[in-house]
Amino acid sequence: xxxxxxxxxxxxxxxxxxxxxxxxxxxxxxxxxxxxxxxxxxxxxxxxxxxxxxxxxxxxxxxxxxxxxxxxxxxxxxxxxxxxxxxxxxxxxxxxxxxxxxxxxxxxxxxxxxxxxxxxxxxxxxxxxxxxxxxxxxxxxxxxxxxxxxxxxxxxxxxxxxxxxxxxxxxxxxxxxxxxxxxxxxxxxxxxxxxxxxxxxxxxxxxxxxxxxxxxxxxxxxxxxxxxxxxxxxxxxxxxxxxxxxxxxxxxxxxxxxxxxxxxxxxxxxxxxxxxxxxxxxxxxxxxxxxxxxxxxxxxxxxxxxxxxxxxxxxxxxxxxxxxxxxxxxxxxxxxxxxxxxxxxxxxxxxxxxxxxxxxxxxxxxxxxxxxxxxxxxxxxxxxxxxxxxxxxxxxxxxxxxxxxxxxxxx
Numbered sequence: 347x348x349x350x351x352x353x354x355x356x357x358x359x360x361x362x363x364x365x366x367x368x369x370x371x372x373x374x375x376x377x378x379x380x381x382x383x384x385x386x387x388x389x390x391x392x393x394x395x396x397x398x399x400x401x402x403x404x405x406x407x408x409x410x411x412x413x414x415x416x417x418x419x420x421x422x423x424x425x426x427x428x429x430x431x432x433x434x435x436x437x438x439x440x441x442x443x444x445x446x447x448x449x450x451x452x453x454x455x456x457x458x459x460x461x462x463x464x465x466x467x468x469x470x471x472x473x474x475x476x477x478x479x480x481x482x483x484x485x486x487x488x489x490x491x492x493x494x495x496x497x498x499x500x501x502x503x504x505x506x507x508x509x510x511x512x513x514x515x516x517x518x519x520x521x522x523x524x525x526x527x528x529x530x531x532x533x534x535x536x537x538x539x540x541x542x543x544x545x546x547x548x549x550x551x552x553x554x555x556x557x558x559x560x561x562x563x564x565x566x567x568x569x570x571x572x573x574x575x576x577x578x579x580x581x582x583x584x585x586x587x588x589x590x591x592x593x594x595x596x597x598x599x600x601x602x603x604x605x606x607x608x609x610x611x612x613x614x615x616x617x618x619x620x621x622x623x624x625x626x627x628x629x630x631x632x633x634x635x636x637x638x639x640x641x642x643x644x645x646x647x648x649x650x651x652x653x654x655x656x657x658x659x660x661x662x663x664x665x666x667x668x669x670x671x672x673x674x675x676x677x678x679x680x681x682x683x684x685x686x687x688x689x690x691x692x693x694x695x696x697x698x699x700x701x702x703x704x705x706x707x708x709x710x711x712x713x714x715x716x717x718x719x720x721x722x723x724x725x726x727x728x729x730x731x732x733x734x735x736x737x738x739x740x741x742x743x744x745x746x747x748x749x750x751x752x753x754x755x756x757x
Contacts, residue, residue: 355440355503355753373398373406378415379754381435382459386419388430407433415439435459440501442753443540444745445488446508448547448701449475449574449624450654452484453742454491456502461558461746465495467739474510475574485537503753504541506745507534508550510575515592543748547571547741548595551699551734552579552586553751554744559736560697568693569734570597571741572680573655573701574623580691598622602683621679623655623701626672630658633668640668655701662708670708677709681716688721688729699734699741706733 355378356371376396381387389407393400410416411433419434437458446453450473455463468491477483484507492499513519534542545553548571555561555569565584571577576598580587588594598618599611606615619625631650634643642661646652661669684696702709710731717726734740 370406370409373402374410374415375754377403377406377410378435381416381433382750382754386422386432386434388422388432390430391422392433437462438464438501440503441497442503442746442749443488443492443505444508444742444749445484445505446547446550446739446741446745447474447480447484448510449473452487453739454487455739455742455746456491456495456497457746461743464497467742481533481537484534488538502540504543504749505534505538506550506748507542507544508547508741508745509544510547510577512593512596513544513546515588515590541749541752543745543752545744545748546577546579546592546595548577548579549586549588550579550744550748551577551740552581552744553747554736554740554742555579555697555699555734556581556586557747557750558743559734559740560695560732564695566691566693567695567697568687568691569697569699569740570680570684571700572621572623572698572703576618576622576680577700578687582691597683597687600683600686602679617679617683621676621683626658626676627653627655629675630669630672638668641666642669659702659704662705673702673705673708674712676702676705677712678716680709681713682720684713684731685717685720688717688725692725693729696729696731697734698731699736699738701738703733703737 356374373396377392380392380395387395389400389403393403396403407416414436416433417436419432421429422432423429437460440459441464442457444455444457450471452470452472454468454470456465458464470487472483472487474480488505492502534544548569551571552561552567552569555567561567561569561581564581567581569579569581571579578595578597580595599609599613599616601613601615602617602620603615607619608614609616609619630642630653634640634650640661641664642653642657645657645661658669658672662673687693687696698706698710710733713731717731736743
């Protein structure tokens with residue numbers, strides 16, 4: 347569900363391109379989509395790809411250049427005769443904003459049409475468990491960031507928001523955090539004079555990996571978003587899988603210990619009670635209080651409430667055996683859970699992403715050991731496990747992919 351107050355690109359795109367201005371816009375959209383996804387092209391190449399006559403393509407290209415949307419990018423190869431000019435998108439012609447919201451952080455980025463940030467990505471120590479009014483915080487920070495970026499705000503096509511929790515595919519309502527019976531897109535769009543698109547954070551990560559990361563060109567990929575919570579985004583048969591209501595991927599809430607602890611979801615023994623960043627921090631505080639030897643105590647000046655995922659990672663990188671043990675335990679439990687996923691989905695690739703991407707050296711080996719222990723060997727060999735090369739920005743890049751998918755939607 348989408349609330350739009352402004353046209354995203356060229357306006358209405360229905361009708362006949364040779365007789366109707368709206369269909370001319372449709373042709374411009376097809377050209378722009380091809381150049382965005384596949385890079386610069388010549389007019390003969392575009393004519394062949396889009397299956398329109400050279401004069402028709404030429405007229406559309408001329409209009410796009412005059413409007414500042416396209417630029418010449420050099421000379422292409424020739425199969426005979428004069429070498430043709432190449433045309434590409436003008437990176438600064440339009441912009442997309444991404445907002446990635448987690449329990450303890452908010453990431454903000456504004457990207458041009460080459461998918462590059464126009465200013466440094468901003469990370470705020472705000473979030474769903476920090477801010478007392480998350481919608482007001484987001485409104486203020488988004489407007490401030492747009493102003494700080496210096497972009498022409500009339501060129502901002504839309505805002506993508508990655509948000510944890512259950513986002514209903516049919517109603518648009520986001521459960522757990524927003525606490526409102528209004529669709530999340532409406533709540534966000536009430537604040538912003540732009541099209542707004544909202545997706546679950548783990549699914550946004552999967553979109554980011556598919557568009558810009560390790561999942562490019564892959565058909566069956568599982569993307570684990572591991573931070574304070576555990577989420578799963580699934581690319582199945584080349585498409586993001588959402589499930590009947592959009593609630594797929596709640597991997598953190600599979601039961602792994604029937605006699606285990608109570609999870610915040612109200613169930614017993616969920617994977618998150620053993621392998622999430624939140625659980626790791628609670629365990630660290632408890633064991634340090636009981637006398638565990640670790641540099642973490644000095645790192646937080648004896649204030650154990652200050653321990654974060656970053657604290658544990660930093661201690662592990664210093665060689666602290668207590669911190670390394672915390673991460674290894676997390677990896678062991680994740681390995682058992684991932685073994686279930688491998689048996690169910692037989693993926694070609696599993697990507698470990700989120701805040702704990704930096705823990706690669708400490709959690710991947712325990713994951714691998716437990717996969718070898720709990721997974722049928724033949725199925726295990728089919729699945730490669732890698733940490734995300736997009737790091738903590740995978741979800742943010744997913745919001746870019748989300749908006750651009752809507753920008754170039756032709757049906």
